[in-house]
Structures are given as structure tokens and as C-alpha cells.
Amino acid sequence: MVALRAIVFVLAVAPGVAIFAAEPEKSIRLGVEGTAFTVNDKPTFLIGMSYYGALGAPEKFIEQDLDDLKRLGFNWIRVWATWGAFENDVSAVDGDGRGREGQLKKLKWLLGQCDARGMIVDVTLSRGNGVTGPPRLQTLESHRRAVETIVAELKNHRNWYLDLSNERNIGDKRHTSFADLKALRDAAKRQGGELLITASHAGDISEDDLRQYLLTVEVDFISPHRPRQAGSPEKTESKTREYIAAMTKLGRVAPVHYQEPFRRGFGSRQPSAEDFLIDFRGARSGGAAGWCFHNGDERARTDGKPRRSFDLRASRLFEQLDDEERKAIERMRQTKM
Numbered sequence: 001m002v003a004l005r006a007i008v009f010v011l012a013v014a015p016g017v018a019i020f021a022a023e024p025e026k027s028i029r030l031g032v033e034g035t036a037f038t039v040n041d042k043p044t045f046l047i048g049m050s051y052y053g054a055l056g057a058p059e060k061f062i063e064q065d066l067d068d069l070k071r072l073g074f075n076w077i078r079v080w081a082t083w084g085a086f087e088n089d090v091s092a093v094d095g096d097g098r099g100r101e102g103q104l105k106k107l108k109w110l111l112g113q114c115d116a117r118g119m120i121v122d123v124t125l126s127r128g129n130g131v132t133g134p135p136r137l138q139t140l141e142s143h144r145r146a147v148e149t150i151v152a153e154l155k156n157h158r159n160w161y162l163d164l165s166n167e168r169n170i171g172d173k174r175h176t177s178f179a180d181l182k183a184l185r186d187a188a189k190r191q192g193g194e195l196l197i198t199a200s201h202a203g204d205i206s207e208d209d210l211r212q213y214l215l216t217v218e219v220d221f222i223s224p225h226r227p228r229q230a231g232s233p234e235k236t237e238s239k240t241r242e243y244i245a246a247m248t249k250l251g252r253v254a255p256v257h258y259q260e261p262f263r264r265g266f267g268s269r270q271p272s273a274e275d276f277l278i279d280f281r282g283a284r285s286g287g288a289a290g291w292c293f294h295n296g297d298e299r300a301r302t303d304g305k306p307r308r309s310f311d312l313r314a315s316r317l318f319e320q321l322d323d324e325e326r327k328a329i330e331r332m333r334q335t336k337m
Contacts (some may be wrong), residue, residue, distance in 0.1 A: 028115050028159035030196060032220050035244055035253050037289045039075075039120070046120060046290030047280075048076035048259070049317070050309045053083050054110055055103050056090035057312035062110065065317045066117055072329065076120035078259055078292060080166075081107065081150055084133020085297070085310050092153075093125075095136035097145030104153050111157045120159050122259055123150060124200070126166035127174045135173040140180050144187050151192040162188055162195060163259070167202035167225060169209070181217045196220040200259060203227055204239060207246050214252050221255035221289065226279075228262040230269060233279035236261075240286025255289030263294040264325060265308075273328035280332060295325065 031038040037046055049069055054062060054077070069077065081092040092103040107123070114121050125146055128135045137143040147164065154160060164184045168176035176184075176199070185197050199213065200223040213219050222243065226232055240256050247253040261279055262271050276293065283291040297304035297311070304310070306320040321329075 027157070028118055028120065030120050030159055030161060031194070032196060032255055035247075035255050035287060035289060037221075037255055037257075039118075044075070045284065046076045046257070047074055048078060048120075048122070048290065048292040049074050050260070050263070050292060050294045050296065051077040051312075051317065052080045052296070052309045053085060053088075053090060053307075053312045054079045054309075055081075055083065055092060055106050056088055057316065059109070061312055061316035063113065065312075066113055066119065068318050070117045070119065072333070074293070075118065076122060076290070076292075077114065078122040078124060079107070079110065080124045080126065080132070081146070082124075082126050082128060082133070082136060084128075085131075086304065086307065088311070088313065089133050091133065091136075093137075093146040093149055095134065095138075095142070097137055097142040097147075097149060099149045099153065104149070107150075108153055108157075111154060111160055115157060115159045120161070122163060123154070123160055124163040124166050125150070127176060129170075129172045129174050138173065140183060143176070143180065144184055147184050147188050148191055151188050151195065155192060158194070160195075161220070162192075162197050163223065164188070164197060164199045166200050168199050170202050178212045178216055181219075185217055185219065198223045198257065198259075200225055205243070210243070210246055211250055214247065214250060214254060219254070221257050223257045223259045225260045226258065226262075228266060228269070228271075232262065233271075233275045233282060236279050236282030236288075237286035238282075240283060240288045244287050256283075256287070257290040258283050258288055259290065259292050261292060261294050263296050264322065265296055265298040265300075265306075267299070270324070273324050273331055276325075276328035277331050277335065281335070293325075293329070295321065 036043040083090050092107045127137045165176035181199050198219045202225050205224045243256050295308040297307040308320045
């Protein structure tokens with residue numbers, strides 16, 4: 001197996017659409033044009049990596065992981081601002097939405113590191129359900145405070161977007177109503193100007209919910225977390241086309257961003273390298289604007305190891321990926337779209 005740090009690749013895509021951004025001019029600017037993302041005004045497909053527990057990682061680990069990601073052709077990472085897995089709370093805000101100075105500083109530093117490498121950062125908030133720390137941001141007031149705190153701290157950067165509420169449709173303590181999302185989106189826009197806003201959705205999005213996201217909340221792009229059962233990767237291309245057709249019918253199109261697909265270690269089904277490749281290809285071919293190589297802990301093991309991006313304190317991400325994940329990345333390197 002070729003060491004991951006030695007792999008250097010550019011994934012070929014449709015003419016006129018870059019797979020990663022050019023080297024930054026002075027700073028990276030993320031934008032939207034129709035159903036595509038733009039980076040420094042150039043249509044760019046975002047290919048990312050889950051990096052949830054980044055705010056708990058040593059800076060040396062982060063720098064090494066980012067260098068590897070950049071060399072491998074990845075151009076964005078997903079980081080949670082409310083992460084507290086394995087009894088280690090590394091959140092940038094507390095349960096009432098107030099900033100935690102050390103973690104906010106770390107988040108700002110991380111954006112600077114990514115900016116210097118021409119990379120985008122997904123900053124995600126979640127009300128939580130006890131799995132990644134105690135439930136938090138349980139009121140609109142506290143949730144709005146968290147949004148305003150994060151936006152104020154990062155306002156001088158343009159290489160990031162905000163996920164207002166991870167899987168906001170789930171009916172437990174994570175649930176965030178469309179009315180709350182609208183209020184949170186408006187608060188972010190008042191303070192953040194051109195900052196892009198989304199709210200992620202567990203499972204495929206119905207046409208009724210799609211209308212709410214686009215026309216009521218007015219997110220800048222949709223972020224469906226597709227089903228994870230067998231056969232789902234083969235449906236990603238057609239589902240993406242369905243979304244674009246439905247948005248066209250509604251009169252407002254936006255990027256389709258797959259920020260959290262399936263992963264290894266989640267359940268009894270362990271997706272193969274081929275599954276990752278099929279899902280990635282389906283997203284690109286169907287017209288999606290971005291796709292993420294999702295990873296996390298081994299839920300069936302009492303210690304959760306390897307925890308991958310869920311816990312980066314003792315080992316960096318690229319030291320925790322398993323052989324099948326490494327194989328998937330190598331095959332992506334060889335892919336000609």
C-alpha cells in the first residue's frame with residue numbers, strides 16, 4: 001500500500017469546473033453560482049473530509065493532516081463548533097451559546113491555516129442529543145447567541161460556511177424548527193453579510209421540506225445526509241438530479257452539498273472502497289456541488305477506536321484510517337470522471 005502522504009492527485013471533472021481551488025490570492029472567498037460553489041469566483045467542486053474533533057487536536061496534528069489533505073486534492077473540512085465526544089468537550093461555545101475563549105481562538109487559527117492552503121471550512125452547530133456531549137442550545141435565544149458568537153469571531157474570513165443545526169429534522173433534542181432556522185439565518189446574515197448558510201437534514205429531503213429550506217429559511221444551499229443502507233450509493237446520482245429538478249420547479253436553484261454521507265464504523269454494514277467511489281461519482285455526475293469522505297468512530301467497540309475524526313487528541317486523522325478507507329482514497333486518486 002502506498003503511504004497516503006506520498007499520494008498526490010487531481011480528480012478530473014467536467015470541463016470548466018475545478019476539483020480544487022487555485023492557490024489563494026490574498027484570501028479564499030466561498031460563493032454560490034446557480035447549483036455550483038465558487039472559490040474566488042471560479043466554479044469549484046468541494047471534496048471534503050470529516051474533521052469533527054479538530055478543536056481538540058494538537059496544532060501539529062492539524063497542520064500535518066491539512067498538508068496531507070491538500071496534497072491529496074481535498075479542499076474542505078467539516079468541523080463542529082459543538083463537539084464533546086468521549087468525555088472531552090472541545091466546543092467553541094458553551095450550552096448557552098457563549099464563547100469559550102481558548103476554543104474560539106483555536107477555531108479562528110484553524111480557518112487561517114485552511115485559508116493559507118486554499119481550503120474551505122464547514123463550521124457546524126448542533127443542539128445535541130447526548131452522544132457528542134450534553135444537549136445544548138436548547139432555546140432559540142442560546143442558539144442565536146452561539147450563531148452570533150461564531151460569526152463575530154470569524155467575520156474576517158471568507159473561506160467558511162455555517163451549518164446552523166446538524167440534522168435539524170430529527171425529532172429529539174437536536175430538533176430545530178423551520179421558524180427557528182429562519183431566525184438564526186437572519187441573525188447570521190445581519191452580522192455576516194455574504195457568509196453562506198445551510199442547515200443539514202437527516203435522510204433525503206421531501207419536496208415540502210425543500211420548499212421550506214429554500215423559500216422560508218432561505219438557505220444558500222441544501223445539505224441532505226443521504227440514507228446509509230446498502231444500495232444507497234447507487235441512487236445518489238438520480239437523487240441529485242431529482243433535487244435539481246424540484247428546485248427548478250420551485251423557481252429557486254441552489255447547490256446540493258453532500259457534507260455527511262455514509263461511513264465505516266457506523267453500523268453492522270461496513271461500506272467498501274467501491275461504495276465510496278460509487279457515491280462520489282454519483283454526486284459529481286448528478287450535478288452536486290460537493291461531497292465529503294465521512295469518517296468517525298467504531299460504534300460497536302466500547303472504546304470507539306479507531307475514532308478517526310471524532311477524537312484527534314492522541315493520533316491525527318491519517319494515522320487512524322483503516323485499510324479500506326485508504327484503498328478508497330487511492331481509487332479516487334485513480335478515477336477519471
